[in-house]
Amino acid sequence: MTAAALKPQPPRKTEPAAPAEEVLYAARRAIYPQSVHGRLRTTKWVLLAITLGIYYFLPFVRWDRGPDAPNQAVLIDFPTRRFYFFFIEIWPQEFYYLAGLLILAALILFLMNAVAGRVWCGYLCPQTVWTDLFLAVERLIEGDRREHMLADAGPWTLEKVAHKTLKHSVWLLLAWWTGGAWVLYFADAPSLVWDLATFQAPTVAYASIAVLTFTTYTLAGHMREQVCTYMCPWPRIQAALTDEYALNVTYLYDRGEPRGSVKKAAVARAAGEKAGDCIDCNQCVNVCPTGVDIRHGMQLECIQCGLCIDACNNVMDKISRPRGLIAYESEKNLEARAAGLPPVRRIVRPRTVLYTALIALVGGIMIYSLADRSTEGLAAIHDRNPVFVRLSDGALRNAYTVRLINKKLEPRRFVLTLDGLPDARIAVVGTESGPEGDVLTVGPDQTLEARVLVTHAGKLDAGASIPVFFRIRDLTSGETAIAKDHFIGP
Amino acid sequence: MSTAHDSHDKGVDAATGTPTTGHEWDGIQELNNPLPRWWLWTFYATILWAIGYWVVYPAWPLVSSFTPGLSGWHSRSAVVEQLADLQKLRAVSSAKLANVPLDEIEKNPELLNLARAEGRVAFADNCAPCHGAGGGGAKGFPNLNDDDWLWGGTLEQISATITHGARSGDDEGHQGNMMAFGPILTKAEISDVADYVRSLSGTGPKDLPSVQKGAAVFAANCAACHGEDGKGNQELGSKNLTDGIWLYGGDKATIVQTITNGRGGVMPAWTSRLSPTTIKALTVYVHTLGGGQ
Ligand code: SF4
Numbered sequence: 001m002t003a004a005a006l007k008p009q010p011p012r013k014t015e016p017a018a019p020a021e022e023v024l025y026a027a028r029r030a031i032y033p034q035s036v037h038g039r040l041r042t043t044k045w046v047l048l049a050i051t052l053g054i055y056y057f058l059p060f061v062r063w064d065r066g067p068d069a070p071n072q073a074v075l076i077d078f079p080t081r082r083f084y085f086f087f088i089e090i091w092p093q094e095f096y097y098l099a100g101l102l103i104l105a106a107l108i109l110f111l112m113n114a115v116a117g118r119v120w121c122g123y124l125c126p127q128t129v130w131t132d133l134f135l136a137v138e139r140l141i142e143g144d145r146r147e148h149m150l151a152d153a154g155p156w157t158l159e160k161v162a163h164k165t166l167k168h169s170v171w172l173l174l175a176w177w178t179g180g181a182w183v184l185y186f187a188d189a190p191s192l193v194w195d196l197a198t199f200q201a202p203t204v205a206y207a208s209i210a211v212l213t214f215t216t217y218t219l220a221g222h223m224r225e226q227v228c229t230y231m232c233p234w235p236r237i238q239a240a241l242t243d244e245y246a247l248n249v250t251y252l253y254d255r256g257e258p259r260g261s262v263k264k265a266a267v268a269r270a271a272g273e274k275a276g277d278c279i280d281c282n283q284c285v286n287v288c289p290t291g292v293d294i295r296h297g298m299q300l301e302c303i304q305c306g307l308c309i310d311a312c313n314n315v316m317d318k319i320s321r322p323r324g325l326i327a328y329e330s331e332k333n334l335e336a337r338a339a340g341l342p343p344v345r346r347i348v349r350p351r352t353v354l355y356t357a358l359i360a361l362v363g364g365i366m367i368y369s370l371a372d373r374s375t376e377g378l379a380a381i382h383d384r385n386p387v388f389v390r391l392s393d394g395a396l397r398n399a400y401t402v403r404l405i406n407k408k409l410e411p412r413r414f415v416l417t418l419d420g421l422p423d424a425r426i427a428v429v430g431t432e433s434g435p436e437g438d439v440l441t442v443g444p445d446q447t448l449e450a451r452v453l454v455t456h457a458g459k460l461d462a463g464a465s466i467p468v469f470f471r472i473r474d475l476t477s478g479e480t481a482i483a484k485d486h487f488i489g490p
Numbered sequence: 491m492s493t494a495h496d497s498h499d500k501g502v503d504a505a506t507g508t509p510t511t512g513h514e515w516d517g518i519q520e521l522n523n524p525l526p527r528w529w530l531w532t533f534y535a536t537i538l539w540a541i542g543y544w545v546v547y548p549a550w551p552l553v554s555s556f557t558p559g560l561s562g563w564h565s566r567s568a569v570v571e572q573l574a575d576l577q578k579l580r581a582v583s584s585a586k587l588a589n590v591p592l593d594e595i596e597k598n599p600e601l602l603n604l605a606r607a608e609g610r611v612a613f614a615d616n617c618a619p620c621h622g623a624g625g626g627g628a629k630g631f632p633n634l635n636d637d638d639w640l641w642g643g644t645l646e647q648i649s650a651t652i653t654h655g656a657r658s659g660d661d662e663g664h665q666g667n668m669m670a671f672g673p674i675l676t677k678a679e680i681s682d683v684a685d686y687v688r689s690l691s692g693t694g695p696k697d698l699p700s701v702q703k704g705a706a707v708f709a710a711n712c713a714a715c716h717g718e719d720g721k722g723n724q725e726l727g728s729k730n731l732t733d734g735i736w737l738y739g740g741d742k743a744t745i746v747q748t749i750t751n752g753r754g755g756v757m758p759a760w761t762s763r764l765s766p767t768t769i770k771a772l773t774v775y776v777h778t779l780g781g782g783q
Pocket residue numbers: 251256277278279280281282283284285295311312315325326
């Protein structure tokens with residue numbers, strides 16, 4: 001519980017009434033959220049359209065990379081171990097970009113939380129977005145709150161059966177499409193769609209779709225707010241990260257109480273007594289997708305979707321009272337109002353500044369490293385057994401396995417040289433040294449492993465371990481890469 | 491369970507209106523927020539799942555065996571299946587390797603990489619116990635990275651040695667060995683010839699009086715196999731004594747021991763154990779370790 005619960009507030013109705021028996025398990029309370037119109041609802045529809053639009057259609061976006069790479073804009077290519085994102089191509093050893101993205105995501109989540117509490121939960125979380133979509137389907141088929149409740153309470157009629165069948169079929173269809181879109185990120189989308197339709201796709205594709213169909217159908221259709229209340233860790237983490245300046249969906253009890261009908265309020269006001277603006281119409285409760293009564297203060301179950309704000313604003317419009325009886329407010333502001341002080345708005349606070357700075361820093365590092373990403377690489381491993389070899393003529397030889405990396409989508413020719421050991425001879429197994437030196441050709445977007453023998457005829461101190469540097473240079477572009485290792489003597 | 495706590499007062503939490511369990515620690519009350527019923531069902535479902543698992547998969551140990559499960563799945567057979575899949579996957583590249591003459595492989599970068607990759611694995615499985623993980627050798631087991639070869643370092647010679655071995659009992663294998671001179675030479679003669687042998691490669695001093703005497707002993711007894719100049723003979727597997735590379739050790743005590751008792755290390759014949767393609771890959775691998783001729 002956050003501190004808000006400890007503030008003076010209207011007593012909470014003790015529902016359910018304190019049970020005589022100790023109850024360990026409770027059945028889920030059915031929730032029939034009523035539809036609502038308003039600014040925040042519209043915002044949510046827009047965000048839903050954008051996020052789901054991206055999710056469902058992004059795999060079909062094309063991006064030409066030339067003949068040696070796939071032309072899908074976003075592709076996680078497991079067989080060749082590449083991740084393509086528009087102009088970016090990530091190799092498995094560059095996984096840190098993903099780590100960076102995850103860190104950024106966490107920081108952005110923290111920042112959102114510092115500014116407006118669980119705004120992520122209410123507007124952008126996939127659980128919320130898909131639940132919203134499924135609820136819309138439900139309302140379309142089974143009617144709005146009242147109609148739906150009546151039907152559910154009533155006997156099983158042919159119409160009810162038809163409605164339920166239709167609803168679950170549409171849900172399953174949506175869930176299936178959700179799973180289907182997921183697998184399209186892992187293979188060429190158009191051809192995979194064709195393979196799926198003609199039953200030629202790999203089993204794992206069908207299995208993934210089945211699992212995701214099941215989870216989407218269950219989580220968005222049946223579990224809904226239970227996921228947020230019982231399964232998701234973010235509400236708990238969020239509660240530990242928030243502070244009294246964060247904007248939260250809040251009922252301004254000082255303005256709302258005492259509740260009463262419009263008439264009673266008018267009478268009270270005429271008599272010079274205090275009358276609240278809340279007419280106890282329960283609209284805010286009826287529209288709530290988590291079944292919360294926001295007038296009891298901030299609660300764990302509330303996902304901060306703001307729909308109760310829209311609902312109450314509509315009521316206030318009707319009874320010609322100012323909007324904002326339920327509004328995004330900070331705890332600090334609530335205190336200020338109670339003390340009769342002017343409202344305080346502080347978006348710029350140490351924690352928001354810190355989060356922003358961290359986001360800028362991590363983002364900056366990522367952009368820099370991406371822009372500075374070299375398209376060639378070299379790695380060397382010294383032989384471990386034997387560490388060195390004495391040849392018949394007394395010379396010493398060390399052997400290395402080097403790997404050349406070509407991240408460009410064209411074949412490249414590199415010349416391999418060694419620095420750090422002036423009189424050493426270098427030989428690459430399987431290649432003849434030509435006039436340009438030891439030249440190695442690496443295919444497009446590929447690596448090449450080569451065995452390199454370094455022979456040194458001079459004398460070495462006992463136990464010598466001399467740093468050496470392998471260098472590759474692109475014969476066309478002149479780009480280089482260096483790998484450090486050691487030349488080891490007896 | 492909780493009836494034991496009936497002495498505590500169960501009440502209702504003032505701030506939230508939630509019933510309490512009556513448990514209290516340092517003034518902190520435990521509220522009774524019941525778990526959702528589906529949570530309980532999930533728990534039962536996991537129990538059912540476990541039972542199903544026992545039925546389908548191998549699960550319970552018995553005295554001398556185990557319950558096999560209805561599916562017939564077994565980790566052992568799973569490995570066998572995966573190996574078969576792997577073999578199928580490799581069939582294409584193995585065929586390529588099989589059809590190309592030995593001396594063509596190293597000229598083709600793709601085939602060279604293929605052969606080295608296959609050879610590396612075969613070497614680790616079969617050769618590394620004696621020759622070391624990277625062919626670095628050990629006392630009595632030649633280092634395969636240097637350019638000193640007992641039986642020759644060309645592709646043909648390496649292939650022959652792997653296929654038929656040395657002193658392996660294979661008729662086509664290498665036969666020669668270092669005989670024991672203990673019964674033939676006196677202790678002093680052996681000591682002299684050891685000094686002489688050490689002087690050939692510069693391992694020991696050249697100006698000792700024993701070196702002169704040893705030279706005569708060498709010419710009479712050793713030169714037949716190791717050659718007048720001590721450079722050895724790959725036909726016989728007799729070692730080149732002039733290059734400072736020693737199979738058993740170049741210190742005087744070891745050389746005296748070698749001369750006195752003889753040597754005859756065995757390299758097994760692999761022809762019956764490895765496929766011709768694997769031997770081909772191994773040959774290329776050993777040849778490209780660095781010393782191939
Ligand atoms: S919608 Fe507004 S007026 Fe109606 S009950 Fe809720 S807070 Fe009161």
